[in-house]
Amino acid sequence: MQLAPRRVRWRLSWYYAISLALIFSVFSVCVFLFVRISCMIPIHAQLDQELAQVEKAVRSNSAVLAQLETEDIVPYFRVSRLDPSGTAATLYATRRWSIARFPDNAPVAVKGNWLTSETGRHYFGQRFILSQAGITYHIDVAVDTEQSYVSVKKLTFALLMSMPLVLLASLGGGYFFAGRVLAPIGAMAHKAREITADKLSDRLPVQDPSDEFGHLATVFNDTFERLDAYFERLRRFTADASHELRTPLAVIRCVGENALQKAGSSAQYENAIGSMLEETDSLMRLLDGLLMLTRAEAGQLALQPEQIDLAALALDVVNCLRVLAEEKQQHLCFDSGPPVYVMADRATLRQALINLLSNAIRYTPECGEISIHLVRSNAGMHVIEIRDNGPGIAQEHQSKIFERFYRIDQDRSRETGGAGLGLAIARWMIALNSGSITLESEERKGSIFRITLAGVGISGSN
Amino acid sequence: MHILLIEDEKKLAQAIQESLERAQYAVSLAHTGEEGFFLLNAQHVDLVILDLMLPGRDGIDILSTLRKRHTRLPVIIITARDSVEDRVRGLDSGADDYLIKPFSIAELHARLRALLRRGPVEPVLTLKLADLHMDLLTRHVSRRGQSIDLTVKEFELLEYLLRHQGSTVTREMLVRDIWKEPARVVPLDNVIDVHMARLRKKVDAIFDAPLVHTVRGVGFILREAP
Numbered sequence: 001m002q003l004a005p006r007r008v009r010w011r012l013s014w015y016y017a018i019s020l021a022l023i024f025s026v027f028s029v030c031v032f033l034f035v036r037i038s039c040m041i042p043i044h045a046q047l048d049q050e051l052a053q054v055e056k057a058v059r060s061n062s063a064v065l066a067q068l069e070t071e072d073i074v075p076y077f078r079v080s081r082l083d084p085s086g087t088a089a090t091l092y093a094t095r096r097w098s099i100a101r102f103p104d105n106a107p108v109a110v111k112g113n114w115l116t117s118e119t120g121r122h123y124f125g126q127r128f129i130l131s132q133a134g135i136t137y138h139i140d141v142a143v144d145t146e147q148s149y150v151s152v153k154k155l156t157f158a159l160l161m162s163m164p165l166v167l168l169a170s171l172g173g174g175y176f177f178a179g180r181v182l183a184p185i186g187a188m189a190h191k192a193r194e195i196t197a198d199k200l201s202d203r204l205p206v207q208d209p210s211d212e213f214g215h216l217a218t219v220f221n222d223t224f225e226r227l228d229a230y231f232e233r234l235r236r237f238t239a240d241a242s243h244e245l246r247t248p249l250a251v252i253r254c255v256g257e258n259a260l261q262k263a264g265s266s267a268q269y270e271n272a273i274g275s276m277l278e279e280t281d282s283l284m285r286l287l288d289g290l291l292m293l294t295r296a297e298a299g300q301l302a303l304q305p306e307q308i309d310l311a312a313l314a315l316d317v318v319n320c321l322r323v324l325a326e327e328k329q330q331h332l333c334f335d336s337g338p339p340v341y342v343m344a345d346r347a348t349l350r351q352a353l354i355n356l357l358s359n360a361i362r363y364t365p366e367c368g369e370i371s372i373h374l375v376r377s378n379a380g381m382h383v384i385e386i387r388d389n390g391p392g393i394a395q396e397h398q399s400k401i402f403e404r405f406y407r408i409d410q411d412r413s414r415e416t417g418g419a420g421l422g423l424a425i426a427r428w429m430i431a432l433n434s435g436s437i438t439l440e441s442e443e444r445k446g447s448i449f450r451i452t453l454a455g456v457g458i459s460g461s462n
Numbered sequence: 463m464h465i466l467l468i469e470d471e472k473k474l475a476q477a478i479q480e481s482l483e484r485a486q487y488a489v490s491l492a493h494t495g496e497e498g499f500f501l502l503n504a505q506h507v508d509l510v511i512l513d514l515m516l517p518g519r520d521g522i523d524i525l526s527t528l529r530k531r532h533t534r535l536p537v538i539i540i541t542a543r544d545s546v547e548d549r550v551r552g553l554d555s556g557a558d559d560y561l562i563k564p565f566s567i568a569e570l571h572a573r574l575r576a577l578l579r580r581g582p583v584e585p586v587l588t589l590k591l592a593d594l595h596m597d598l599l600t601r602h603v604s605r606r607g608q609s610i611d612l613t614v615k616e617f618e619l620l621e622y623l624l625r626h627q628g629s630t631v632t633r634e635m636l637v638r639d640i641w642k643e644p645a646r647v648v649p650l651d652n653v654i655d656v657h658m659a660r661l662r663k664k665v666d667a668i669f670d671a672p673l674v675h676t677v678r679g680v681g682f683i684l685r686e687a688p
Contacts, residue, residue, distance in 0.1 A: 270678070277679025284564055288647045295545070302546040320641065323656040351648050358649050418649070425647065 008185075009178045016174030017167055024166045028159040035155055039148040040124075047112065047126045050074045050141045055130055058137055069094040076100065076123065076142035081135060088138055097142065108140040115142055122149040184213040192220065200228040233403065240405035243412060244286055244419045248279035255279075282419075289421040293404060296428040303345035303432060307456055310340040310382055311374055317353040318372060324361045325370060332361070334372040340382050342453045344433040349453075352429035352437075355422040356386050356449050364390035364446075382455045389446040398439055402427040463578060464488045464506060468498035468524070469513040469540065478511070481567045487574075493517075495524040502528070507535065509577060511570075514541035514552065522555050529556035536577040540565065568630035568680055575629075589624040592686045594665065594673055596624055605669060615640070616661045623674065623684040632681035658682060 054077050057064035068074045078093040100117035102125075108115070112126040125142035188204050195202045203224060204217040259272035295301050315336045325332035342349075360370050368389050375383040393401060393408065400406045404424035412420075430437045430451055441447035465487050469475040472493070479489045490505065492498035495516050502510070510528070514521030525537060539557040541548070552560050559573050589596040593606045601617060603610045612620065618640050623631060637643045637650050658674070666672040675683050 274678025274680075280564070281679065285647065288645075291544070292645070292647050300545065320650070321653060323660075324652055327656050347644055351645060354648055354650070358652070422649065 009175060009182055012178035012182075013171050013174035016178070017171040020170035020174075021163070021167050024163065028163070032152070032156060032159065036152055039145075039152060043124050043143050043145055043148070044112070046143050047124070047141055050077065050143070051126065051128045051139060054079065054139050054141060055128055058130060058139060059132065065092045074141060076125075076144070078138075078140045080138045080140075082138060091137070100142075102142075108138075108142075121146045184217070188213070188217055188220070195224060197231060200224060200231055237403075237405055240407075240412070240420065241290075244405060245283070248283045248286075251279045252276045286419050286421070289419065289425060290404075293421065293424060293428060296425075296432055301348070301432060303348060305343050305345050305433070307341050308344050308346055308349065310342050310384060310453070311336040312339065313346070313350060314353060314372055314374065314384060317350060317357055321354065321357050321361060324358065328361065328364075328366045328368070330361060330364055330367065331369045333370075337374060340374055340376060341456045342382055342433075343456050344435075344453060348429040349433055352426040352451070353384075353386075355426040355429075356451075359422055360386055360388040360390070360447075360449075364388040376455070377452075380455050382453050384451045384453075386449045386451075387446060392443040392445050392447055393439065393441040394443050398441060401439060402437070463508045464490070465509045465511060465574070466490050466492065466498060466501055466507045467511045468492045468495065468516065468521075469511070470494065470516050471513070478567065478570065481571070482574075485571060495519040495521070498524065499528075502532070507532075509574065510535060510537045512537055512539055512557075514539055514543060514548075522551060525552075525555045525557060538570070538573055538577065540570075566630075566632045566634065566680055568632050568677075569635055571629055572626060572631070572635060589621065589627075591624060591627050591673060591684060592671070593669075594624075596621060605665065610664050612661070612664060615657055616664070619657055619661055620665065623682065627684045630677050630681050630683045635681070 050073075053068060054065070054074055057068055058079055065079065068077070074094070076094060076097045078090060078097050080088040080090045082088050100115075100119075100121070100123065102115050102117060102123075108125040108127040110127050110129065112124060115123040115125045117123065122145050123142040124145045125140055128139040128141075130137040130139055184205075184207055191202070191204050195204075203221045206214050206217045206221070208214045209218055255272050255275050259269055264272075292301070314334060318332065318334045322332055357370070357372070364370055370386070370388045373385040373387070375385065377383055397406075397408050401408070402423050405420040406424075407420040427437050430453075433453060435451055435453040438450045438452075439447060440450065463486075465482055467475060467478055467482070467489055469478065469491075470493050475491055475493070479491050482489045490501045490507070492501050495518065498510075498512075501507070512521055512525060516524070521539065521541070525539070528535070528537070536558045537556065538559045538561060539552045540561045540563060541552070542563045544562040549560050558577055561570060561573060587598055589598065594603070595605070596603050598621070603612055603617065603620065619636070622636070622640055633651060633654055634646060636654055637646070637648065641650055641653075643650060662672075662674045666674055671686065673684055673686065675685065677683055
């Protein structure tokens with residue numbers, strides 16, 4: 001598995017650079033507009049004031065106009081009179097206005113516009129149209145804005161020039177930081193590559209469990225944990241299965257060979273064949289059990305759910321197995337009570353009950369006590385409990401007791417128990433009937449196996 | 463009685479053939495379906511034992527062809543396919559019985575006898591073996607005139623053994639016929655052993671000639687000589 005952190009690193013840097021460039025552009029436009037507007041505000045104020053003065057002068061008499069120029073109150077202005085034909089004749093223009101020699105006889109807009117003098121200096125001019133006694137006057141005023149113009153121009157230049165620099169710097173910085181941020185991924189990939197099926201106990205390094213990578217590593221570690229447990233179960237299953245399958249085969253083989261090697265009496269041969277047949281029987285049972293489990297898991301068991309009286313079914317099972325308890329002088333008690341209806345497949349449910357109860361009888365010592373209780377719980381669920389006061393099941397075995405081939409005694413003695421499929425089958429049979437099974441047990445006190453099934457109402461109401 | 467056995471596994475076929483011949487049946491052996499058909503047309507056959515997985519032609523196919531011509535010929539299927547659908551398919555195609563491998567030869571014999579005995583069966587009122595008597599109407603059991611008190615299960619067991627007297631009864635047959643348990647996986651061996659031990663105590667213990675015998679690794683048999 002080849003991770004490509006470099007590509008992610010580049011991508012991250014590009015995203016970073018592009019977003020930074022966008023932000024910078026918006027910022028630049030804002031700064032530009034702000035500066036320009038702040039420059040224009042005093043210019044407009046000055047123009048308004050100067051226009052008012054010139055207008056006042058035009059309204060009174062033209063002598064004041066000259067005074068405005070000579071006293072340097074309004075340095076750039078021009079007053080022209082509009083003929084009825086539409087041509088404008090200049091009445092008065094200041095010296096500076098004339099020297100500036102604005103092109104095209106300086107068309108000045110009412111709302112203001114930029115003017116450039118012959119020398120290239122920048123001005124801002126505005127026109128006021130005055131109508132007095134049927135005569136239309138154009139009052140044009142201009143302000144020297146060269147300084148502001150140059151400032152704005154310089155600012156624009158600076159902003160434009162810094163753009164590529166910003167891009168480059170952000171790309172480099174992004175690449176550097178992305179590399180630092182992505183470093184744990186490289187470390188994780190490196191470590192993960194080392195974790196193989198036989199080294200599943202290793203875990204990924206978690207630098208900071210609260211950040212995203214720490215979280216990812218924790219998730220991976222949980223997965224490894226589960227995989228580890230799964231492989232462990234598989235290893236145990238394979239070992240146990242081969243033990244359970246090989247033991248009878250070994251007996252058959254050895255007994256057969258032994259019988260062939262020496263000339264024996266027919267009784268001896270009979271004995272040998274008998275024991276071979278017994279082993280064949282146990283192999284067959286094992287195979288049947290495994291097949292049943294496999295089919296149950298694959299959902300290939302044909303079930304015929306019907307309404308079943310759980311009380312009657314339990315009583316039937318108890319009566320069937322009662323002789324076993326009698327042989328061990330155990331006290332087997334069950335108070336069946338009124339019918340309790342569940343929707344289930346009779347054969348599978350019966351098998352589960354038989355497995356559980358015969359287990360209880362097998363592991364409870366002589367003169368022990370086994371009881372079965374039927375409890376109707378509130379939520380329409382029916383619970384059937386199988387209690388015994390046998391040796392109980394230690395905490396460490398409780399979670400694994402339903403796994404196939406799991407046996408508490410590690411020596412797997414065939415004298416004291418079966419192959420370890422009974423509870424696994426029971427659990428599956430109950431699961432197939434949409435039920436669940438739980439175990440409550442305390443060592444030296446006994447165990448309670450609790451089956452929960454969904455009820456279909458009481459007294460036959462469906 | 464002539465039995466046609468169609469089974470490709472040679473060792474199994476031979477074992478079945480030998481056991482059937484020992485039980486005084488005439489047996490023809492075929493290793494393929496075609497061979498089976500040839501033998502079926504060449505001679506009179508009373509019963510067919512048919513394996514489902516045969517080289518070349520599927521057993522179900524053979525069975526349905528066979529059913530077209532020999533409508534009443536009893537057929538027992540022996541197969542390793544044990545799913546419910548397979549069983550239903552086999553019986554639907556016209557098989558009279560269905561045995562799942564590995565089966566016990568004792569069971570095959572029991573099924574054979576049941577099939578060949580088919581037809582109007584005389585209702586039996588009493589069963590007996592040597593000095594053991596069972597009255598099915600009054601449900602009274604006695605040996606050498608001495609009455610024996612049996613529980614319901616013990617009575618059923620003894621009746622079953624008496625009806626199969628002289629031939630071996632396997633645990634599987636008991637589980638299926640007496641305990642009515644369809645699955646082989648159900649652990650009832652211990653239950654059977656307990657009932658059997660109790661039955662023996664009542665039927666045999668106080669008498670010098672035991673009638674109930676254990677066939678190790680197979681099951682039980684009711685007969686006079688050991």
